[in-house]
Amino acid sequence: MSKLQPISGFPEWLPEQRIVELEILDEIRRRFELYGFAPLETRSVEPVEVLLSKGETDKEIFALQRLAADPGADSARLGLHFDLTVPFARYVVQHYNELTFPFKRYQIQRSWRGERPQEGRYREFYQADIDVIDRDSLSLHFDAELAVLLHETLTALPIPPVTLRLNNRKVTEGYLRATGVDDPVPLMRILDKLDKVGPAAVAEMLAEAGASEAQANAALELVGLPRQGRGVVDAIRRLGRSHPMLDEGLEELDFVLGELTAEAVVADMSVVRGFDYYTGTVYEGTMEGHEDLGAVCSGGRYENLAAGARAPLPGVGSSIGVSRILARLFARELLSVGAKTPTVVLVALPREELRSRVASIVRSLRERGIAAEGFHEPLKYDKQLRYADRKRIPYVWFPTDDGDEVRDMQSGDQVRAEADAWTPATPAAATT
């Protein structure tokens, strides 16, 4: 473990870690599918113009070039996607007539960014995204559904607890407008920094951005409200501000909070999200004890996924930063890794003549879904046991002349067994 050094932002795992990563990706997928999200995988590349038009700086895009190609020979330059939203938007426009709306899709894929690697930021990384989009308008029902799904999924993973903090940008914007602010967006970007820089610095930045002292104080009063459930709506009303957009936001926030059941999803007025992209519900989550890592999931409601379709495509989406979570937990040995192989049973080969008998035991176990391998050479038992031990294979099977026995490698217990009937003691072992 200590020798694992991610190279220049391209993390790579040992087999025992990859087994854990797959378990996590499987669980994420299972939850997404349980909620009716369809799997989607897009190609890894998009035309560079498409990537550039989505607000990334050109420094962050990896363009592809065939090594021997003449400079400029590729008329359509391609680059690796830097997120899963841009390819999804392109895909929806391209396949508009083939999709049924509301379209619910999940996408678990790698993305690439040419930024300077640091903890939590990689040049190649996995994200798990879900989005629901519809034509013309999208039911608020989905804002709540995504928050519930996101929270349920994160809770099911073997990672530290994630509290999902939720807000609605209409509340923030409407509230600021109610205090007489005409251009709230720059101030919202400042409020989003509250967690990082604290209220004093935010107040200073608000003043620099042109807010009056009263406006700055009012804004800090809003974002400083304690995290809470549905009661937040009354708490905000008690601040005594009034604006149509604020009312609309509070109504939406109240509906979404009303649909939530988990205590670990809370309203938090300090969540504003820097992206102007989001127009309503917004949320983000940090892992308990790992707040310094930043958000491990985030999402929100947007007005239009993509220009170019026949109708506006409002949506709500979420993203889980899988690589960010795993890299941190692996590095700090906070995710327990176990076996180095999916094998549940190693069938020992006592001597060459028993090779076909070993093969038949192995076949019988595999037919019943138990991952098994036969040892390849009739070495001394202690060498075969060492192989099982090193790979942390939980059971070793010994074919003997008067019946077979199987040893539980952890307890050392050895019992009689028959290949067409025996099952591992813990069901967990069978799926490790």
Place this chain on the structure above:
Amino acid sequence: MSKLQPISGFPEWLPEQRIVELEILDEIRRRFELYGFAPLETRSVEPVEVLLSKGETDKEIFALQRLAADPGADSARLGLHFDLTVPFARYVVQHYNELTFPFKRYQIQRSWRGERPQEGRYREFYQADIDVIDRDSLSLHFDAELAVLLHETLTALPIPPVTLRLNNRKVTEGYLRATGVDDPVPLMRILDKLDKVGPAAVAEMLAEAGASEAQANAALELVGLPRQGRGVVDAIRRLGRSHPMLDEGLEELDFVLGELTAEAVVADMSVVRGFDYYTGTVYEGTMEGHEDLGAVCSGGRYENLAAGARAPLPGVGSSIGVSRILARLFARELLSVGAKTPTVVLVALPREELRSRVASIVRSLRERGIAAEGFHEPLKYDKQLRYADRKRIPYVWFPTDDGDEVRDMQSGDQVRAEADAWTPATPAAATT
């Protein structure tokens, strides 16, 4: 389906096709794990020098360049891997001390090649690879195991039958040496073309390459032997040639064929594989009725996976060309696609007041592992049914005032049901 146009070698599927692709990838993974192969995923990039040193022409490698980087600024240029063997070899050397040998790994990942796209050849494609490597020497047992696993896996997939044709390059080389050929490798490359160009053209090419008429005839006699099982060893012996390498090859071939149980794995002396890389067992498979597509899987034994490790690393590996298979079958509508979503039950929303009741039915179904979604708006039933129909959701649930009913969308049957007890009629539907 007919509108699906893979763009410039980067194939992309509709959700209903991706569901099928995932089922296939899951089944491949399940089989690989059942045989004790550990999952591995490598980063997508390698240093360009590493890629170039492995015999690819520079035209086929996609190098990465950050758009705004100064030319030559990236001292270590990176390129996308063009197969899964090169990164695997690098990985094994890098993690040599952390791996337990024999090391059995599978790797199901995309690779990229800058070649001209055509049917069966893509710029971005999936392969599913398995390899076993050991230090110093590797048991012949694994040559057979991989052939069995490969055949078993392909047979389990919903694709046309694949016949696995197997040979041993020592047989071919030893046989040629026995006829007095001193430099057999160039002739073996010619023999490998038999399927494509026929015996007359092969004879001509052999002559051009310096083979005598007798040598060419003898070679054609070998590669022309009918496909068969273990009997091939005697058939070759009856050709009356003798050479130590031929004897060694025949012994290996006999052992491997003896371990095989499937009739669809046959010895075929015309399988030579152009790669000099392979030194013993070689095999390849084509799909019945799609021979023009070329090999959909191939593999073989090699002497050394990678220079630079402390010991030679002999191995045997196989690769399934997943994208090649899927693109062909999707294009010809030979793979049946079904639902456009994993949802098994759509719970209709009769009116706004029942929203929380619908939510509780949905929750109850999901808790029992049944993928479900509640309709988001109290639209007329026919609109909700149309949504289910278009996405091919198999069941629609109707909450009514005097108990719930669920409709089987295919048969039209509608029955009473309770959310905490009902299960879909076909278990298959639950996992579609």
